[in-house]
Amino acid sequence: MRNILLLAALGGLSACQATAPGGDSFTSVIDPVTTSGASGVQVTRGFGPPDADPASCYGREVDPAVIETVTEQILVEPEQLDRNGNIRRPAVFVTATEQRIVEDRTETWFETPCAMEGNADYIATLQRALAARGHYTGPVTGRMDRATVQAVRAYQQPQGLDSGVLSLAAARQLGLSVWDPELAAGTSTDG
Structure with a gap:
């Protein structure tokens, strides 16, 4: 009974705001496809596995026990x-x-392109790349809608990642740039 209550409590907290170890707060983004089951996907910047690079973005796939x-x-x-x-x-x-x-609970961390954060042009390019490979059939909208999330999942599943959040490895395979405009703005120099 205790396990059921714990799972219910964790499920209720999956969409809440959390605090990273450094004290910075972030809001979890829940994959709309996986919320129909008990698992959820969260995407964060600078917070991830123990060896996380603070400048990188990470996706986390959680499969409950x-x-x-x-x-x-x-x-x-x-x-x-x-x-x-x-x-x-x-x-x-x-x-x-x-x-x-x-089956025990599993947690999978993976790096994801930071350019995905609210970048309509990047998402539109992702939609076109997925359409060229037969995974996406919807209109090119520049939004991470349900059809785009399902297409990302369909593309990544054969590679061993069952997630609707685009991994950095999959972005590279699709030929997408992994350039992060936020990081580039801080390091650019004027001639």
């Missing part, structure tokens, strides 16, 4: 028979219910 409920009948008192073999008192059973973790 798979729990099964097992109900068993446990014999408490065996039946009692008389001398002729007739049942004098039937057996007494107690129903016992137990939850077991069948």
